[in-house]
Amino acid sequence: MFTESRNKLQLKSPSSSFLLALLPCQRIADPLSIPFPSRFIPSSPNLRSKLSRSLKHGSNDLGTLKLSILDEETGRNYSVRVRVAVRVRPKNTEELNSDFADCVELQPELKRLKLKKNNWSLESYKFDEVFTQSASQRRVYEAVAKPVVESVLDGYNGTVMAYGQTGTGKTYTVGQLGKNDPSERGIMVRALEGIFANTTAGSDTVTISYLQLYLESVQDLLSPEKTNIPIVEDPKTGEVSLPGSAVVQLNDLDHFLELLQAGEANRHAANTKLNTESSRSHAMLVVHVHRSFGGKKENEVSSLSDGTNDNLASHHVPHILKSKLLIVDLAGSERIDKSGIEGRMIEETKFINLSLTSLGKCINALAENNPYIPTRDSKLTRLLRDSFGGSARTSLIVTVGPSAQYYSETASTILFGQRAMKVVNTVKLKEEVDYESLCKKLEYHVDYLTSETDRQQKLREIEREQMEKKLKEQEALIVETKIFVSKYEYLEKQKNHWELEAKKLLKELNIQKNENDRLSQEIGHLEENFKQIKQQELESSTHQKILADMTNTYQKNIAELINQLESERSHCTNLEEQLSVMKKSLSDNIKSVQERIVDDLARENSKLNEIATSKIQSLEVMNRELLMEKDFLNKELESLKDKLLDEERQRRCLEGEIVKLKKFLIDGNAENGSKRSHWAENSTSSTLPFENPSKSHKSRESVSAQKDTISKIFEEVGLSNILPLLKSEELDVQIHAVKVVANLAAEDINQERIVKEGGLDALLILLEISKDATVHRITAGALANLAMNGSNQSLIVSKGGTRLLANIASKTEDPQTLRMIAGAIANLCGNEKLHVMLKKDSGIKALLQMMKSGHSEVIAQVARGFANFAKCESRGIAQGYQKGKSVLIEEGALYWMITNSSTYSASTRRHIELALCHLAQNEDNALDLIRGGGIKELIRISQDSSKEETRNLAKKALDSNSSFSSEMYTS
Ligand SMILES: Nc1ncnc2c1ncn2[C@@H]1O[C@H](COP(=O)(O)OP(=O)(O)OP(=O)(O)O)[C@@H](O)[C@H]1O
Numbered sequence: 003m004f005t006e007s008r009n010k011l012q013l014k015s016p017s018s019s020f021l022l023a024l025l026p027c028q029r030i031a032d033p034l035s036i037p038f039p040s041r042f043i044p045s046s047p048n049l050r051s052k053l054s055r056s057l058k059h060g061s062n063d064l065g066t067l068k069l070s071i072l073d074e075e076t077g078r079n080y081s082v083r084v085r086v087a088v089r090v091r092p093k094n095t096e097e098l099n100s101d102f103a104d105c106v107e108l109q110p111e112l113k114r115l116k117l118k119k120n121n122w123s124l125e126s127y128k129f130d131e132v133f134t135q136s137a138s139q140r141r142v143y144e145a146v147a148k149p150v151v152e153s154v155l156d157g158y159n160g161t162v163m164a165y166g167q168t169g170t171g172k173t174y175t176v177g178q179l180g181k182n183d184p185s186e187r188g189i190m191v192r193a194l195e196g197i198f199a200n201t202t203a204g205s206d207t208v209t210i211s212y213l214q215l216y217l218e219s220v221q222d223l224l225s226p227e228k229t230n231i232p233i234v235e236d237p238k239t240g241e242v243s244l245p246g247s248a249v250v251q252l253n254d255l256d257h258f259l260e261l262l263q264a265g266e267a268n269r270h271a272a273n274t275k276l277n278t279e280s281s282r283s284h285a286m287l288v289v290h291v292h293r294s295f296g297g298k299k300e301n302e303v304s305s306l307s308d309g310t311n312d313n314l315a316s317h318h319v320p321h322i323l324k325s326k327l328l329i330v331d332l333a334g335s336e337r338i339d340k341s342g343i344e345g346r347m348i349e350e351t352k353f354i355n356l357s358l359t360s361l362g363k364c365i366n367a368l369a370e371n372n373p374y375i376p377t378r379d380s381k382l383t384r385l386l387r388d389s390f391g392g393s394a395r396t397s398l399i400v401t402v403g404p405s406a407q408y409y410s411e412t413a414s415t416i417l418f419g420q421r422a423m424k425v426v427n428t429v430k431l432k433e434e435v436d437y438e439s440l441c442k443k444l445e446y447h448v449d450y451l452t453s454e455t456d457r458q459q460k461l462r463e464i465e466r467e468q469m470e471k472k473l474k475e476q477e478a479l480i481v482e483t484k485i486f487v488s489k490y491e492y493l494e495k496q497k498n499h500w501e502l503e504a505k506k507l508l509k510e511l512n513i514q515k516n517e518n519d520r521l522s523q524e525i526g527h528l529e530e531n532f533k534q535i536k537q538q539e540l541e542s543s544t545h546q547k548i549l550a551d552m553t554n555t556y557q558k559n560i561a562e563l564i565n566q567l568e569s570e571r572s573h574c575t576n577l578e579e580q581l582s583v584m585k586k587s588l589s590d591n592i593k594s595v596q597e598r599i600v601d602d603l604a605r606e607n608s609k610l611n612e613i614a615t616s617k618i619q620s621l622e623v624m625n626r627e628l629l630m631e632k633d634f635l636n637k638e639l640e641s642l643k644d645k646l647l648d649e650e651r652q653r654r655c656l657e658g659e660i661v662k663l664k665k666f667l668i669d670g671n672a673e674n675g676s677k678r679s680h681w682a683e684n685s686t687s688s689t690l691p692f693e694n695p696s697k698s699h700k701s702r703e704s705v706s707a708q709k710d711t712i713s714k715i716f717e718e719v720g721l722s723n724i725l726p727l728l729k730s731e732e733l734d735v736q737i738h739a740v741k742v743v744a745n746l747a748a749e750d751i752n753q754e755r756i757v758k759e760g761g762l763d764a765l766l767i768l769l770e771i772s773k774d775a776t777v778h779r780i781t782a783g784a785l786a787n788l789a790m791n792g793s794n795q796s797l798i799v800s801k802g803g804t805r806l807l808a809n810i811a812s813k814t815e816d817p818q819t820l821r822m823i824a825g826a827i828a829n830l831c832g833n834e835k836l837h838v839m840l841k842k843d844s845g846i847k848a849l850l851q852m853m854k855s856g857h858s859e860v861i862a863q864v865a866r867g868f869a870n871f872a873k874c875e876s877r878g879i880a881q882g883y884q885k886g887k888s889v890l891i892e893e894g895a896l897y898w899m900i901t902n903s904s905t906y907s908a909s910t911r912r913h914i915e916l917a918l919c920h921l922a923q924n925e926d927n928a929l930d931l932i933r934g935g936g937i938k939e940l941i942r943i944s945q946d947s948s949k950e951e952t953r954n955l956a957k958k959a960l961d962s963n964s965s966f967s968s969e970m971y972t973s
Pocket residue numbers: 090091092135166167168169170171172173174175277279280281282332333334335401
């Protein structure tokens with residue numbers, strides 16, 4: 003349960019980075035309408051210096067304390083004034099029964115305390131916060147100590163200290179355990195609660211030491227046998243440490259409560275006239291916080307990676323933040339005569355008053371910019387050296403009693419507080435690179451690339467084997483084709499053979515014909531002979547008988563011959579018939595054989611031709627492909643080898659840079675340290691470091707050189723190496739990579755470059771495929787940042803960015819993600835060329851949907867989007883290239899705007915008012931505005947709006963729009 007709550011708190015923090023990132027675009031819409039979140043640092047140099055100035059000149063609001071966390075030069079070291087609050091203790095029984103009137107009067111709303119000397123003399127003092135007698139312990143913690151604790155979690159040293167006359171409530175304010183009633187818990191317990199809630203067990207460590215300064219001897223309250231512990235000042239950093247004291251690593255809050263109670267029991271206390279439990283020593287709780295970031299451990303999302311500083315976190319370099327929180331419960335100053343003490347207690351009081359006097363002297367010297375600060379006069383001032391005029395962020399609470407009986411003590415406490423308000427510290431971030439984690443990360447990356455190259459090589463091997471197999475198949479096909487060709491040649495031969503056979507038959511037929519002709523001629527001769535014989539018969543009647551016999555013989559011969567002829571004829575006819583049958587069958591045979599052969603041959607031929615051609619072609623193609631593939635594979639192999647060499651080179655280069663950076667940091671520390679020691683050595687004759695322009699300039703140069711080196715490393719790692727990490731299978735790496743890209747995208751100069759190098763595409767793919775809510779939130783933030791750049795806007799929309807953002811918005815309820823998405827779409831609404839696409843890709847619908855989330859920051863972005871959209875539309879109407887009813891009205895946004903124009907925060911209200919006024923400039927929107935009650939709103943805006951420009955816009959619409967005039971006249 004406990005770990006869970008710690009993680010939950012951590013997850014909130016990264017989102018705040020995008021508040022900063024969104025600012026430049028919001029500035030375009032309406033610079034004064036942007037609310038400052040508590041951890042927000044303005045990016046505008048003017049605004050920053052304005053705020054810084056106002057704080058230096060005594061802005062007395064502890065609520066705005068966080069705004070002073072700005073370094074106009076580096077964002078890492080910065081000057082901040084000691085913050086002072088005053089708390090008045092409720093009257094005790096003695097005071098309630100006494101005749102003394104009150105000498106203090108509070109004006110909490112003005113943060114003023116009036117001190118009445120008598121009825122005629124009254125002086126008024128302004129503090130950063132004043133707490134009345136009824137102020138709760140929680141409120142005191144939140145206003146005084148919480149900002150310091152947050153700063154400690156961010157890597158800066160901090161001090162919270164209570165000062166006041168004895169019995170005025172210092173221990174109550176600081177050290178109260180609240181065992182039975184947690185609402186009574188003092189600053190120490192609440193501070194540790196805050197630290198535990200924002201650190202991760204395992205990767206972060208929290209250790210404490212608890213000490214008291216008694217009779218100028220430092221004694222360990224956790225190990226009381228240790229007395230006279232030496233105070234050691236680091237000659238390089240000036241940091242104070244107590245090497246002999248017990249340092250206990252805390253497990254949880256209960257562990258701390260046990261230690262605190264044990265320590266309290268060892269503290270010197272006594273019963274005096276002014277306080278039955280008067281502390282006779284100054285108690286100091288020292289809390290050391292070490293936080294690791296960017297390493298291999300999970301759940302490391304840090305409250306620090308909020309992009310407010312250009313620190314190692316924003317470069318995704320593993321690093322450790324080391325900071326120290328000092329909580330001091332001073333012993334009370336007292337007048338020996340009034341407190342009624344005696345014996346050893348007089349001695350104690352003298353020591354207490356002496357140390358407090360020397361603290362007062364140091365504060366006076368610092369407040370008056372005195373070059374000599376007498377820190378060595380007492381152990382108390384040596385212990386607190388870093389808290390006043392040093393590098394810690396300090397909050398002081400001064401406690402006073404109400405009674406006029408202690409007027410002079412109260413006045414002295416008030417003056418102490420007033421002087422402390424003039425002291426300015428220069429807080430410094432204590433950040434170290436976690437080289438071990440960084441090296442591990444790089445080694446992991448190299449391993450990954452090596453295994454990836456091996457895998458690619460194996461894939462190429464498999465592909466090559468497959469190609470060889472295909473080649474073998476093609477060779478088998480060629481063999482098959484050759485068989486087909488030889489079959490074709492065999493058929494060709496068959497065809498020739500049958501043609502020769504047909505010619506032979508034709509020859510035989512001709513011979514038979516000639517024989518027939520010869521027989522016909524012979525018959526003709528015989529008939530001629532018969533006619534001659536008959537002639538002779540007529541000429542010689544005597545020879546008739548002979549002739550008759552001869553005739554008979556001849557007739558017989560003729561008949562025989564005729565028979566013979568007949569038989570020859572019939573034989574001939576038979577032969578002719580046979581011949582014709584043969585001829586026919588032969589011609590049929592020849593024809594069919596010829597046809598079949600020709601068909602077969604043609605078919606086979608074309609088939610074989612086709613097969614052969616296609617095989618040859620495919621073989622050629624395959625051959626070419628194989629050659630190309632071989633070339634490609636060779637090139638791939640070469641480029642992979644090159645890549646590997648590049649990676650190796652880059653790794654070596656980074657290692658070199660790390661060594662350089664390490665050296666640089668060591669040198670830088672040494673330089674800072676020597677400066678510090680120089681100041682320490684010369685503190686009697688020189689001014690304070692933050693006030694010496696030349697010294698502070700040097701320190702700025704050193705920090706900016708560090709920053710340059712880190713930027714250089716980043717340059718060398720390069721976007722091209724970071725963008726592939728967006729595709730990492732390791733979610734942690736993916737989240738860190740997208741965070742780096744989002745942070746880079748917050749800078750104007752990076753926005754076009756990220757898109758050019760493929761960052762936009764990578765982010766859109768991530769948004770589409772990732773299922774992780776954190777990735778969605780940071781990616782949407784990165785897109786919101788990129789959408790600030792005009793030339794990126796159309797690319798985001800044309801690549802489907804609006805549709806993806808609308809899709810995520812429809813699936814999430816996380817207000818931070820919705821705020822990023824609404825911010826991105828709001829930026830796109832400021833580009834009139836994209837309005838049609840925004841409507842088409844459901845961008846306007848998504849805004850309307852998100853407004854239902856009810857979350858004020860989301861609604862503020864939605865309202866800004868509507869204002870941007872309406873403003874562009876009204877400009878288009880005025881310039882004549884746009885007409886018709888507003889898309890916002892068509893999509894149904896008007897009713898919400900009219901009914902909510904006076905319900906939300908001031909900035910949201912101003913956006914809605916602006917949107918309504920722009921809509922009212924268009925005649926085509928008039929009817930909808932009238933029907934929806936818009937006239938009433940416009941009249942209200944024209945009178946009440948906090949912005950003159952908006953009031954004038956409303957008046958202009960009401961005056962110039964005839965529909966409004968006639969409607970107003972009628973009603
Ligand atoms: N704001 C307060 N509300 C209720 N009781 C208070 C408050 N401030 C102080 N007291 C009570 O007043 C008494 C004196 O307070 P406390 O011991 O904290 O004073 P102190 O300044 O630490 O004194 P000393 O310097 O002598 O140690 C205590 O009984 C304490 O409970």
